[in-house]
Amino acid sequence: xxxKVAFTPxxxxxxxxxxxxxxxxxAEDHLPGACNVPILSNEERVEVGTIHKxxxxxxxxxxxxxxxxxxxxxxxREAIAHAAGRPILVYCWRGGLRSLSxxxxxxxxxxxxxxxxGGYKAFRNKVTSYFEDFTPPAPLIVIHxxxxxxxxxxxxxxxxxxxTTIDLEGLARHRGSAFxxxxxxxxxxxxxxxxxxxxxxxxxxxxxxxxxxxxxxxIGRITLPGNFYNVMAASCKVWCNVSADTRVAxxxxxxxxxxxxxxxxxxxxxxxxxLGGTHYAELKxxxxxxxxxxxxxxxxxxxxxxxxxxHRPWTPDLEIDLEDFQSGERALRFYWESHSST
Numbered sequence: 082x083x084x085k086v087a088f089t090p091x092x093x094x095x096x097x098x099x100x101x102x103x104x105x106x107x108a109e110d111h112l113p114g115a116c117n118v119p120i121l122s123n124e125e126r127v128e129v130g131t132i133h134k135x136x137x138x139x140x141x142x143x144x145x146x147x148x149x150x151x152x153x154x155x156x157x158r159e160a161i162a163h164a165a166g167r168p169i170l171v172y173c174w175r176g177g178l179r180s181l182s183x184x185x186x187x188x189x190x191x192x193x194x195x196x197x198x199g200g201y202k203a204f205r206n207k208v209t210s211y212f213e214d215f216t217p218p219a220p221l222i223v224i225h226x227x228x229x230x231x232x233x234x235x236x237x238x239x240x241x242x243x244x245t246t247i248d249l250e251g252l253a254r255h256r257g258s259a260f261x262x263x264x265x266x267x268x269x270x271x272x273x274x275x276x277x278x279x280x281x282x283x284x285x286x287x288x289x290x291x292x293x294x295x296x297x298x299x300i301g302r303i304t305l306p307g308n309f310y311n312v313m314a315a316s317c318k319v320w321c322n323v324s325a326d327t328r329v330a331x332x333x334x335x336x337x338x339x340x341x342x343x344x345x346x347x348x349x350x351x352x353x354x355x356l357g358g359t360h361y362a363e364l365k366x367x368x369x370x371x372x373x374x375x376x377x378x379x380x381x382x383x384x385x386x387x388x389x390x391x392h393r394p395w396t397p398d399l400e401i402d403l404e405d406f407q408s409g410e411r412a413l414r415f416y417w418e419s420h421s422s423t
Contacts, residue, residue: 083184085176085198088207090283092197097164099171101183102201106174110272112204113280115172116163118156120149120179142178157186164192172197172204205272208279212307218285219245222417223313225295225397226321228258228385229328229377232294235321235406239292243414245285247293252277255301258385260348263341268301275306290317290417319413320397325381327404332377342371356383 086092098115100107103126107117121129125148133141149156160169160183169187173179176199187194197203222244224232233256236246250256253274254265262268269277285291295318298310305313323331336345345368353361360383367375401412 083171083181083188084195086170086195087198088204092170093280093283095168096170096195097160097167099160099163099169099183100201101171101173101179106201109270110201110205110276112172112201113276113283116160118160118163118183120156120173120183121145125149145178153186156183157190160187161190161192168193168195170195170197172200174200175202176200208275209307211279212275212309215307215309215312217291217312217316218282219287220290220421221313221316222290222292222319222413223295223316224292224319224321226323226403227328227381229332229381230321230323230403231327231331231406232321232403234331235403235409236292236294238406239410243289245289245291247278247281247285247291249278249293249296249305250300252281253300253303255303257296257300259352260336260345260380261301263336263344263348264338268303271303271306274303278306278309290421292413314395317399318395318397320400321403321409322400323403325378328381329374329377332381333374336377337373342368345376352384355388 092098093113098112100111100115100117101120102111102117103119103121103123104117105123107115107119111117125145129141129145129148132144160171169184169192171180171184171187171194173183176197180196180200184194184196199206224236226232233248233250237248237251239246250261252269254268255261256263256265268274282291293313295313296305296310298305346365349356349361349364349368356364360379364376364379364383367373367379399413399416401409401416403409
């Protein structure tokens, strides 16, 4: 029988991870780097589950065998091909029959394989507990500033040999504002976001500070897990200053895409009450004329600056100018080197 092993992060680097759950389960979340080789399709799992509930486990297993036995060779071949010579770690929802069946098949082909004890559920519990009492693997530097100042671009452009960067908005596929989802596709599930954030932190070296953007507790419909937000709030805070004209230019460059025209109109409608009738009508007219710079300036003056950081109940540890990203990074590096050595 294949060996069962408890989850450790080292397995992600030493093994090929094979997820045998359905495509829907896999899409909701999966172990980092996992390949999906489903034993049952989405529809088949519903059918087998219904039989299990109505007729019992024996009939459900018999039906499962009928559905899958003809695919055993193909599934084994696919899993071993993904492995490319590495040992395989196979898992399902709770480390039960699906992953055991696949592990037996792979083992019978002579390929090294282990089964994840507790399955995905055990991994999920590890991620959840990690954030419940979150301690960062390296010091956090949290970048704050008004909407449109280029924080995300600045963070993603930092020198990787000096800093570890985590793009929270990129992971959440949302910029955290009324127009935050434009061009970023659907947001991941909460579980998927948690896993991706956990994996970024897992890989962060202890000798480089982690730079990320200051966010509220929620990014779109994603919530920062556990006490992650509180740890950010207690970490080094950097405030970025940028002129209004530069913010308008950066927002214009980001949003002036014709494919955004309709979703921008929908986003504007959602904040209509907060804008008030007069300002809403002005911005709607600018959008219809495709005056994106005008829309950007109007949103800065009538919405963003009134809503975000209106009251800042903290004093930044450092203020930098982000008119030029390279100068901003030099100022950040000088501050960090002078303070981290004391």
